[in-house]
Amino acid sequence: MPMPIADLEAALRDGFPDAEIQVEDLAGDGDHYRARIVSKAFSGLSRVKQHQLVYAALKGKMGGELHALALETQVPG
Template sequence: MPMSQPDLEAALREGFPDAEIEVHDLAGDGDHYKARIVSAAFQGLPRVRQHQLVYAALKGKMGGELHALALETSAPA
């Protein structure tokens, strides 16, 4: 079963409560999203580690309920 956009946003907000988060459904199928996350949690971390933190916040839903997630992560300027 696909993951709804509100459920994805809620999971990301739970994992990154301080973050500015934008989620876009790329295909209209609940399986392909793009997320832009700006969080202090990413400060000083390489991009790979930032993405690992996002996957951890999704608690195993990536690859199951959520098929594809294009990520744009950064720390606040």
């Protein structure tokens, strides 16, 4: 079952309340998204660790409700 974009955005905002978040549905099917997240939470972390934080914020929905998520993570500034 696809994940509505509003649910994805809500999960990311819960996980990164300080963040600037942009989500785009790449295929119009609710299964393939691109997310750009700018958060202080990523400061000092490798790209892999940043993405692991995002997956943790999704609480197991990646690979289930959410099939594909292209990530761009950054620290502010």
